[in-house]
Amino acid sequence: MFNIFASNLQNRIIxxxxxxxxxxxxxxxxxxxxxxxxxxxxxxKLTQIQTTxxxxxxxxxxxxxxxxxLLFLSQAPQVRRYINNASSGNxxxxxxxxxxxxxxxxxxTSDLYSKSCLLDASGLEIVCVSVIDGKATVLQPDDLxxxxxxxxFSKTVTLTSNVTNQAPVYISxxxxxxxxxxxxxxxxxxxxxxxxxxxIAGVLMVEALLTPIFDLVSQTSAxxxxxxxxxxxxxxxxxxxxxxxxxxxxxNISLLSEYPNDAEEILSRRxxxxxxxxxxxxxxxxxxxxxxxxxxxxxxxxxxxxxxxxILGSIRSTALVIVVxxxxxxxxxxxxxxVLTRAIVRPIKILAKxxxxxxxxxxxxxxxxVTTQDEIGMLINAFNEMVQQVNTRTQDxxxxxxxxxxxxxxxxxxxxxxxxxxxxxxxAIIGFSDMLLMGMSGELNPKQRHKMERLKENGVRLLTxxxxxxxxxxxxxxxxEIVNKSFAPRALADRLSEQMSVxxxxxxxxxxxxxxxxxxxxxxxDEQRLEQVVVNLLSNAFKFTEKGSVTLDFDVxxxxxxxxxxxKDTGIGIPPHALNVIFEEFRQVDGxxxxxxxxxxxGLAITRNLVRIMDGYIAVESELGQGSKFTVTFPLMSxxxxxxxxxxxxxxx
Amino acid sequence: xxxxxEKITEWEVLLVDDEPDxxxxxxxxxxxxxxxxxxxENGEIALDIxxxxxxxxxxxxxxxxxxxxGWATLRRLKSDPKTQDIPVLALSAHAIIGDxxxxxxxxxxxxxxxPISVPTLIQDLRKALKYRSNISEDLSPQPSETKDETAL
Numbered sequence: 001m002f003n004i005f006a007s008n009l010q011n012r013i014i015x016x017x018x019x020x021x022x023x024x025x026x027x028x029x030x031x032x033x034x035x036x037x038x039x040x041x042x043x044x045k046l047t048q049i050q051t052t053x054x055x056x057x058x059x060x061x062x063x064x065x066x067x068x069x070l071l072f073l074s075q076a077p078q079v080r081r082y083i084n085n086a087s088s089g090n091x092x093x094x095x096x097x098x099x100x101x102x103x104x105x106x107x108x109t110s111d112l113y114s115k116s117c118l119l120d121a122s123g124l125e126i127v128c129v130s131v132i133d134g135k136a137t138v139l140q141p142d143d144l145x146x147x148x149x150x151x152x153f154s155k156t157v158t159l160t161s162n163v164t165n166q167a168p169v170y171i172s173x174x175x176x177x178x179x180x181x182x183x184x185x186x187x188x189x190x191x192x193x194x195x196x197x198x199x200i201a202g203v204l205m206v207e208a209l210l211t212p213i214f215d216l217v218s219q220t221s222a223x224x225x226x227x228x229x230x231x232x233x234x235x236x237x238x239x240x241x242x243x244x245x246x247x248x249x250x251x252n253i254s255l256l257s258e259y260p261n262d263a264e265e266i267l268s269r270r271x272x273x274x275x276x277x278x279x280x281x282x283x284x285x286x287x288x289x290x291x292x293x294x295x296x297x298x299x300x301x302x303x304x305x306x307x308x309x310x311i312l313g314s315i316r317s318t319a320l321v322i323v324v325x326x327x328x329x330x331x332x333x334x335x336x337x338x339v340l341t342r343a344i345v346r347p348i349k350i351l352a353k354x355x356x357x358x359x360x361x362x363x364x365x366x367x368x369x370v371t372t373q374d375e376i377g378m379l380i381n382a383f384n385e386m387v388q389q390v391n392t393r394t395q396d397x398x399x400x401x402x403x404x405x406x407x408x409x410x411x412x413x414x415x416x417x418x419x420x421x422x423x424x425x426x427x428a429i430i431g432f433s434d435m436l437l438m439g440m441s442g443e444l445n446p447k448q449r450h451k452m453e454r455l456k457e458n459g460v461r462l463l464t465x466x467x468x469x470x471x472x473x474x475x476x477x478x479x480x481e482i483v484n485k486s487f488a489p490r491a492l493a494d495r496l497s498e499q500m501s502v503x504x505x506x507x508x509x510x511x512x513x514x515x516x517x518x519x520x521x522x523x524x525x526d527e528q529r530l531e532q533v534v535v536n537l538l539s540n541a542f543k544f545t546e547k548g549s550v551t552l553d554f555d556v557x558x559x560x561x562x563x564x565x566x567x568k569d570t571g572i573g574i575p576p577h578a579l580n581v582i583f584e585e586f587r588q589v590d591g592x593x594x595x596x597x598x599x600x601x602x603g604l605a606i607t608r609n610l611v612r613i614m615d616g617y618i619a620v621e622s623e624l625g626q627g628s629k630f631t632v633t634f635p636l637m638s639x640x641x642x643x644x645x646x647x648x649x650x651x652x653x
Numbered sequence: 654x655x656x657x658x659e660k661i662t663e664w665e666v667l668l669v670d671d672e673p674d675x676x677x678x679x680x681x682x683x684x685x686x687x688x689x690x691x692x693x694e695n696g697e698i699a700l701d702i703x704x705x706x707x708x709x710x711x712x713x714x715x716x717x718x719x720x721x722x723g724w725a726t727l728r729r730l731k732s733d734p735k736t737q738d739i740p741v742l743a744l745s746a747h748a749i750i751g752d753x754x755x756x757x758x759x760x761x762x763x764x765x766x767x768p769i770s771v772p773t774l775i776q777d778l779r780k781a782l783k784y785r786s787n788i789s790e791d792l793s794p795q796p797s798e799t800k801d802e803t804a805l
Contacts, residue, residue: 420717423746424672427768431678434771440685463768528754 009348010341017337021330029322037315041284044311045273048224048286048304052271055217056288056302062216063292066189066208067169069109073116074191074204076101082118083193083201095127099138102129106136114179114186115207118193121200123148147205156190156203168192171295174210174236176248185210185236185245187298210236217302223310227303228290229255233263236300255303266301282308347376351383358387363394412477419470423463430459468602475609480529482614487527489554489563490515496534496552503542509550516555523563524637529610530565536607537567537630545571548627556636565632574622582620583608656710656740656782661775662687665707669699669726670715670744675767679713679744682771696721700729703736711782712736713765716745716756724759731760740782 073079078097085091095118102116110131117128125144129136147153152172159168172188190205214237218226228237233255234247246253256263259279265272271288274280283305290300350368357365367384370377433456436444444452474480493513504511534552541550548570556563574582583604611618611632622628656664666688670676680690691709693699695718712730716723723743730736740762745752753764763781770777 420746423767424675427746428672428674428678430768431675431682431771434768435678435681435685438682438685438771440681440771 010338010345013341014334014337017333018330021333022326025322025326025329029319029326032322033315033319036318037312040311040315041275041308044284044306045275045286047221048284048306049271049273049288051220051224052286052288052302052304055219056290059213059217059290059302060292062213063171063187063290063298066113066187066206067171069105069113070169070189070191070204070206073101073105073206074193079118079193079204083195086120086195086199086201091126099127099129102127103136103138105129106131110134110136111209112212113206113208114177114184115205117147117205117207119147119153119203119205121202122146123150123153123203126202152188152190152205153203156192156205157200159192169295171292171297173297174230176245177207185214220304223306225305227255227305229267229301229303231267231299232256233267266303276308280305284308284311344376347380351380354383354387358390363391408477412473412479415470415473419466422466426459426463426466430456430463433459465602468606471606472602472609475606475613478613480610480613482526482529484524484526486522486524487530488522489519490521492527492531492534493552493554496531496538499535500538500542500550503539504550507542507545509542509545509548511550511552513552514554516553518556518560519554519563520636523634525634526614529614533607533610533614533632534565534567536603537565537632540603541567541569541571541628541630544628545569557633561636562633563636564634566629568627568629570627573624573626574620574628575624579620579622583618658779663689664710665689665691667691667693667699667702667709667712669693669696669713669718669723671695671718672715675715678771679769682769682774685771686775695719696723696726696729699726703730708736708739711740711742711778713742713744714761716743727760742778742781 078094078101082091082094082098085094098118102118106113106116106129113131115128115130118126120126124146125139128139128144130139131137152170155172156170159170168191170190172190174185174187176183177186187208187210188205189208190203193201193204195201214228217228218237220226225239226237227235229235230247232247235244235254238244243253243258246257254263255266259277262274262277262279262285265274265277266285266287269287269289271286273284273286275284276282277285285303285305287301287303290298290302292298347368354365354368365387367387368380370380370384433452435441436452437449437456493515497511497513500511538550538552550570551566551568553566553568554563555566608618614634616632616634619631619633620628621631666683668676668680668683668690670679670692671694676692680692683690691702691707693702696714697720699712699714700721714723714726721729723745727741727743730739730741741760742763742765743756743761744765744767745756746767753766756764763778763783765777765781
């Protein structure tokens with residue numbers, strides 16, 4: 001993905017800006033959110049603990065209230081009278097008073113108590129007042145039962161021996177009593193009634209409603225779920241009422257069964273809190289034990305539970321706000337960067353395009369306009385000045401080139417004219433010499449003949465020199481066109497053989513041609529130039545060979561990629577030191593040979609240049625006194641092979 | 654027109670050249686071999702001569718001349734049915750590589766480089782005029798005699 005940045009400045013700048021903006025924004029947000037999460041959790045925890053503690057303490061106080069009410073009742077004169085008369089059996093009046101006492105007591109406290117009873121020493125209910133439909137109602141004798149076997153009675157009776165100064169109060173475990181159609185949770189508070197002499201006269205019992213306590217502990221913020229469990233984890237309070245009183249109802253639902261790990265923690269400690277417990281990772285819980293002092297039957301645990309989502313809900317909106325703000329500033333930053341970088345990149349692009357256009361030769365490229373006076377304006381100004389400089393120089397160069405071309409043309413023309421002018425008189429000199437030598441103006445005596453021969457020979461030499469100079473000039477100026485066509489090496493060899501036979505005969509030499517059977521029937525080359533090359537080489541061979549032979553070979557080299565023309569002689573040879581220079585202009589082996597073998601010294605230079613412009617190369621091997629071997633090599637084009645195959649096919653069909 | 658090489662001494666030649674020295678050398682050489690030579694200083698004069706019902710066996714035409722040069726004269730000769738069959742030989746001092754092809758391609762029947770070699774004149778003529786018959790199979794010109802002098 002980095003290649004799109006590598007080639008694009010704008011993208012790179014935007015990338016850097018976005019990173020520079022995003023990273024601190026993200027870091028700040030994460031820090032912010034995590035610290036506010038911490039703060040929220042801490043505060044929620046504190047609130048929970050505080051609420052549980054306050055409410056538990058209040059509950060404990062409420063639970064203690066019936067004890068004093070019971071003691072008040074048991075100390076009431078009506079009750080005392082009954083106790084003291086119980087042994088005498090004269091209790092009727094006392095019982096009526098007790099009944100009234102109960103009625104008035106329950107009439108006042110019908111929201112706290114559901115029942116109040118006086119039992120005799122055997123456990124039989126003697127007087128019972130019950131709150132029915134909000135009214136303290138005296139139970140008829142038919143409704144009275146013997147509670148002698150109830151645990152609260154037997155437990156109350158056994159409490160006696162321990163306490164002396166104050167009548168002990170027994171508090172039963174919670175139980176459910178039927179009230180109309182509903183079952184309501186209650187606690188039975190019971191106290192032993194003893195006469196002044198210590199005789200057990202009976203038991204006083206009040207049935208306290210648990211509802212006020214439940215109402216009290218349930219007073220908390222709406223998000224909290226309130227649970228109350230006993231020592232076994234049975235629910236006394238649960239938002240889901242179907243889970244209540246598992247033990248009494250004989251169903252196996254309790255804190256222990258639902259959240260075993262939490263239950264173990266909660267039931268074993270007096271208070272504490274659980275954040276993201278193993279059982280309930282998404283909740284914060286606080287718990288505290290409710291255990292009113294001085295009694296053994298009540299040991300409950302109050303639990304407040306709050307889902308973490310409720311606590312941390314505000315963080316979500318905070319995060320959303322952060323994301324939105326970050327997003328908006330990101331968009332804004334990208335837009336700003338775009339605007340800024342466009343201001344930088346656009347002129348650069350324009351400059352680059354202009355530079356490209358100019359370098360590709362579009363001269364009428366409009367120059368970029370300077371619109372600002374800043375660094376970019378300076379750059380454009382500098383660029384434009386440079387372009388003007390380049391244009392001026394290009395024009396100068398063009399002018400110079402045109403001048404040079406014109407000069408070359410004039411030079412060529414001059415050379416052609418000069419050569420013509422030089423040749424015309426030379427031709428006349430040679431022609432007249434010829435005529436005199438032919439005896440057309442009378443026979444010459446030997447001396448005259450000799451002088452005339454010298455005259456003619458020097459004329460011819462001068463003419464050849466001029467011709468060769470012209471040739472080499474034209475070749476070097478590449479004014480000689482190479483026209484490649486197919487030709488038959490066999491025909492060329494035959495023609496040369498015929499042409500050279502006169503020369504060979506005159507010099508008493510043997511001339512042999514040989515054609516490699518591997519060589520294609522036709523080759524591609526400029527035949528005329530090739531012939532010129534070969535004729536030059538053959539002429540040299542004949543010139544420098546006194547006896548023996550001159551050989552012309554056409555062949556294909558060892559790896560079959562080149563074809564070669566080889567001219568071999570058995571002549572005087574070339575000394576090693578001269579091998580390197582013989583192809584250079586105006587170089588002959590030495591001054592003496594130059595005189596002995598008259599020539600311009602340009603023949604091999606012309607030959608080499610011709611071979612070069614024909615894409616070949618020439619090489620020489622020689623041994624002094626043994627002879628020389630000139631090899632001209634040309635690449636064998638695959639075209640030639642294909643042509644041959646095609647020709648063969650045509651012929652075959 | 655086919656040339657009768659047996660009766661070369663009876664040939665009539667029209668030589669067109671602007672150089673008096675050259676005319677003297679060539680015409681006297683031709684006459685030395687028995688031919689009859691008429692001369693003209695330029696193409697126009699040559700065409701005038703040909704108007705007089707005289708048709709030579711060959712025409713030797715210098716390429717660079719004033720008034721009407723060899724190229725223009727050749728075009729006139731070859732476009733005239735009366736003269737188009739007469740072999741025309743280009744005569745040039747330009748022995749530079751590439752010139753002979755230009756001449757042959759332009760329609761000359763042969764090409765001779767000045768100077769004319771008097772001793773080998775007949776062979777050279779024969780060689781030069783062999784061209785046309787060879788053209789159909791091979792466009793390449795014969796090397797001129799002067800090339801023999803090319804040396805190391």
